Amino acid sequence: MMKQIESQLTQVLQAIGVEKVEFSTPPNSEMGDIAFPCFWLAKKEGKSPTDVATELAIKFNDAFAKEDMIQSSLIKEVKAFGPYVNFFLDGAEVASFVLNGITEEGEQYGMHTEGKGKQVVIEFGCPNPMKVFHLGHLKNLVTGESVVRVFENAGYDVKRVNYQGDVGLHIAKVLYGLQTVPPSDGIPAKGGTDDGQHLTMEEVTEQVRMVSSRILKERVAFLGKAYTRGANAYEENKDAQKAIARLNEMVYERDSSIQEVYTTGRQWSLDYFDTIYKKLGSHFDRLYFESETYERGVELVEEGKQKGIFVESDGAVIFPGSEYDLHDRVFLNSKGYPTYEGKELALAEKHFTDFTPDQVIHVVGKEQTGYFQVVFKALEQLLPQTTGKEFHLVGGYLQLKGEQKMSSRKGNVISGDELLKEVEEKIRQILAERGEDHGLSEETIQKITGAALKYAMLKADVSQDVAFDMEESVSTTGDSGPYLLYIVARILSILEKAQNTSNKKQAIFNIQSSITPEEKKLFLLLATYPDITKRAVREYDPSHVAKYMFELAQAFNAFYAVCPVLDAEEEVKEFRILLIKTVRDVMTRGLLLLGIETVEKM
């Protein structure tokens, strides 16, 4: 929409002889609505930008006075400000231009077609079964979900995939941990287990069966504690290390003695992840598991070795990344088992056989940047069809403020569902403090919780680390998700009342010139929405949408404070109702791109 406005100005500028036209926005509305910087022109003509701007403004105003060439009724005034020529737009004209434009596009407003006919596979989430779903996974899930929606909004056919590590050392550590049960766990163990006693796998199986009757949360906690014990043992004593290595091999070999424990524990985890996905409104088209990639991974590395892509080194098979200005990485360990790298090859192959992606986007933390560079390079050699299509979207960390780094080994993680719970408690507390009974439904509280959490995680640049303060980051005031929902709730409340008081006469809009600055600001902002969604997809960064939502919300509140809707004269009232309906629509759609659902009341 902004583009249409700017193209009018472009025509006008071209009419008075300016060739290259680019616009910017003045720092405040008192200086104009759209600015034309004269730096480029000044350089070309060898004059100072200030002089050029002054001359251009005069030239323009002359033409304007003569009423030739000037077609645009949008322009009210043109002034030079230092090196800029600033355009002041006519509020009423902008209002009708923007409203008509948005109405015409309807639901399509802010959507794009650049992705039409293109497919992208977006990989996100990626928790490890049998381990905690921690804050990092939560942020990744929320980010990935939003990236998916931003791409869908641009017309792409998006496939959501989730790759989960259900084999490997961490699983072996859990199994080992299950064999060492401290009495404090309160789990009824067979045979009077003492602290640190080692159970046989049969006994573990027995125990798992007993735990099966417990609620999901406890079953998952049971696994989580086992992981912590196993991981600590792995670091602390060599015997444990050996035992864990052996268990790891048993996992890869699908050893029958561990099968029941393995498949049961894995399923508990997946069920638990599902509850989180559901709660946050995410879903996946395809769940990939390492257990389905490792065999093919070995084959691919072997094939690559034949072709000279991979080489042997110290008994392991590596990709010599150092030949490409990267670093070497092990794809097959000396025992012949594939590493994460080796499995990734098979995963990539699956992506390209299961789907026909034009791009595969891996939403993963920045600590894996080096890893992906090497793997992508190896893939180029091995599976040339992936060349240029694999993309690592670097997600920033979610770091707890003022605390040590979390580690599931140390068991000091705050899990995703714990955080969700925390936010929910806070929202209930605020409701209680207000002492008003809004009769908010459970669904509404869940939506507000989601909004607080998601917005906090999405408002910073996607690759930016977010320092997470339990008290502050998921706030419900100011620059927060609930603030945004509040705007929509306010609008809906007005609209509801308007319906009651309306005389149901079909209004004909004859927009008067009495547009307030607050209204004009809203229209100009509404006009930029499509540019925002375009930028978000271009930069793989939903934060642009988040920031825009906040800006729009602030502009609405400014309007709300000084422009009554219901008490306005009939014509103004109808006009303002149309305006706030448009704000509601853009807010609702924009928030949906962030995975945030609006509420009717709060």
Next chain:
RNA sequence: GAGCCCAUAGUUAAAUGGAUAUAACAGGAGCCUUCUAAGCUCUCGUUCCAGGUUCGAUUCCUGGUGGGCUCACCA
């Protein structure tokens, strides 16, 4: 040691190489017989250091300093 990333009010974050660096939170002062005060208005306060490129640098380059991450058989 090498490579990559980061450094902006007290805090958390903005700013296609452009105007007076923008918000939120925290602090201070106000605003609810008026469409939802989860709000609004006012106020205090910021570009790590040293060079360079440029008419112009928070942004680009070089060198420091301080953090984070990665660098062979974990994922």
